[in-house]
Amino acid sequence: MTAFLPVALLLTALIPAAIIFFLADDRERLRAFINIAGAVIKLGLVGYMLFSVMDGAVYETRFPLVPGLDLWLRADALALLFITLSAFLWLLTTIYAIAYFEGGANLSRFFGFFSLCVAATVGIALSGTAITFFVFYELLTLATWPLVVHKGDEASLAAGRSYLAYTLAGSAVFLSGIVLLTAATGPIVFIEPPEMALVEPWLARTAFVLMVAGLAVKAAMVPLHGWLPIAMAAPAPVSALLHAVAVVKAGAFGIVRVIYDVYGTDLVQDLGLGLPLAVMASVTILYGSYQALRQTGIKRRLAYSTVSQISYIILGASLAGPFATIGGLVHIVHQGIMKITLFFCAGLLDEKLKITRVDQLDGVGRRMPLTMLAFSIGALGMIGVPPTAGFVSKWYLGLGGLQAGQPWVLLVLVGSSLLNAGYFLPLLYRAWFKPLPEGVDESDVDTSSTIERPWGFVGPPLVTALLALVVGLLAASPFSPLGWATLIAERTYLP
Amino acid sequence: MPLIDQALLALTLLVPLGIAALPIIRAWRDRALALLPLAPLPGLLAVFVVSDGATLVLPDLLLGGRFEISGTAPLFLLLATLLWSLAGLYARSAVAENERRGGFTAFWCVTLTGNLGVFLAADVVSFYVLFAMVSLGAYPLVVHYRTAEAIAAGRVYIGLAILGEVAIFAGLLFATVGLGSLLITDVRAALPLSPHQPYALALLIVGLGIKAGLVPLHVWLPLAHPVAPTPASAVLSGVIVKAGIFGLMQFLPLGFAVPFWAELLMVLGIVTAYYGVLVGLTQRKPKTILAYSTLSQMGLVVALLGSAVAAGADVVAAEVVLAAAAFYALHHGFAKGALFLSVGVAEKAGREVLPWVMAVATLMALAIAGLPFTGGALAKLAMKEAMPAGAALTFVTFSAIGTTLLLGRFVLQLAQTGKASDTARPDLGSLAPWLAVAALALVVPWLLFEPTIGITAETALASDKLWDGIWPVLVAGGIAILAAAEPGSDLAAPARRIVRAVMQALQRLPRPRLPEPTLLYALADGSGRAAERLETGLVRWSIAGTVLLALALGILVALLL
Incomplete structure (x- = not known):
């Protein structure tokens, strides 16, 4: 049983992928059923595993990939943090995507790669060794590309090109780091961190820089973030998944693994690597927010916001100390819930009212109240307004910064909050407080009951928005993301 | 009965929060508006029923929620529940026809929840969350009319509100790091010895001072308070500013000598008190004059808080001062609420009724100035008894002259707001809550003086105390008569010239401009190319x-x- 569950988790996404690829495009119902069935089964498995991992269980599977190279799957608390997020958001995104496409072309291809992408994400979370991680990391790169170029127009193809160029270059660098360290210490197994004491400090530093730099491409750290705003050309469900769980999170998760399970926080600090990484993350946080402020397109503004928010996770990991760790880890979940809400809503605005620019938002709150309600909660969360999830992340990161003796972190957090307010509040102001634009008369208002349908389209952002509130309101509960992140931090710092 | 205590504490917040959600359903909008006066009632009941020391602990809420009614909280809660309830009654007739009444109702209740919650929160995170609800929830009330003026005021309001939020956030982090407890009492006790004390205090004073209208963080207040609908103005100036005052009372270190902070607060408070009067005298709109008066009065309270901190190791003395500050804030809340409502009532009054409206407004104005036999005389007495003799006390005493002048100007301006028709009468829905608030301002201080301050209310009737209350009013009256006297009479002419000159100089003072977020714009546009x-x-x-x-x-x- 314990050996089977990690594999089962992978299969819940792989099997639907394998079936869907061979379905005719018009078998919509069957495709939807398989997708949703897979997602629900996975959610069930994850729920079961959460309880037993909380009690101390660890699920582990290994089988040889090629001789001498084992594929090693292992579900620990950190893996489950990421898997729970992806399982839940995958289900919602699938429901949303089915409503979004409403029978367009090439949907079996799309949903096939969609499932493959999720399988890769699960694999990344479950990876027990650096090489296993790399295999799934590459699978993710390749499975995401067809989703990015799905529309097939010039912008999508250009986005696809730059996506591949960036991520493949990043992977090459990441792999060179793994190889370098493996050559010095033998295979890198996360559960048994390599004997770093035997490694020359300069070599350890070099390998760290290579691995983190490679991962930082997907995590969209400045100056390696350029692909992310361009990838906005993808359909809304892809953007949502890309920004919340799949690609950027995989990069950030990888950096978290390298810091906690390869080097260990103490060594990272001893080698003098923590502070530079924290500074890089802070630069990214402020630069991303600043660029977001300048954007006029809604999706582009959200994309730069992601650049900024993902680095909160890296900031938390690079500052040593339990509070920073908790803040960084919990933001993996919190950022996912909030950002996916925003992208769901951006997709709705685009599909229903053809609104893509900030200056088109005037009075939208009256035309699509449910959508804008969800959007507002997500945006307030990003600013860090209590009691949303974003506030909890910032509270712990701020405490972590002070605890680590780096009070400047507070300036970064406060500066980012102000910038976030600067680029989100005008949106909310336009939507709720500005009159309707000319050409839209009062009879177009109160059409919420016809525009904001079907529920498969509007429901997911409402659920995630509610969740963004609930995980903040009940943060102290042991079942909240914060409770789980605290559990991980306790296991890291009190072995 | 601890269970009843806990249920009441929870209902105090849950009932208004529930009513806030009602307008989401279109059919319930009007019903929700009608419920506004009832929303604060569980809180009012809690003031009388919940025993001191009863706590509501919700370990899963936020980072561990804890609520109680302790210290000076009952006074603030009493003021808040009564004023919100009566202002809510007034709002029923004031915004009943407005198309935006749904949003108004919802955010009225959100702000109310936050306002009551601030007085109940016993842990810093709950406090912060509820404080944010007051700050951000009041924005839609400020911009309710959507006039250019309201929008501009709203921009300044939200900018400073957000700035205040992040300042409090950072201040609380500095105050709690390494502490292992989030309880306000623990945080406050640890603060004087904390290595982060200067940062924590400075940030908290900035964040809470914005709400309390402390100069130079006050710029939003005279803009935002007047543009809101009248009942919202009444609660903004009556109780919402007190959230900032209460916050300062919760976090300022007591029992330790922290001389710099004590002096800083006294200086800031007195500067605010006089600045409010001077700039307020140059204003024309009645509600703007009232907003400046609020500024000035809160300045006095902050100066009083400064003397509480100055009490140093003498915790008992400090607590007496805090009680006096709370008592002063209580009276000011009712009286200022009544004054704001009187603007709305006067707007509906014809020539026949207007003198009566002005009579009540004059009484409230003189109460704030400390006229004997009013509740305000007790508030002033409490303040003067609590403050040690010294420069600060002298400044506070003389400020009553300014208060009388400023509110005198208010009453004169109010006289010009009446309706053209002679016989127009305000509706009962505005009249009743207004008179009720005015009555509370006169009566409640007499009931609470002895239990709060510890000396009998008859003290205020001693001849020297009566004289203390009367002379500033007389001096102010003299100045006003001289200023208004016919030129030509021998003493009046030069005096009039001096007063005119002073007034003109004041008019030329730089007006509080609407600060544009220029830095933000510059960042967004100017440096755009680079x-x-x-x-x-x-x-x-x-x-x-x-x-x-x-x-x-x-x-x-x-x-x-």
């Missing part, structure tokens, strides 16, 4: 990719060599 170039450069994947690959290959080559 930022654009930087970003395009970075986004060209070839650059980033090449840099990365070159880095990797360089390192590998270096290793192989």
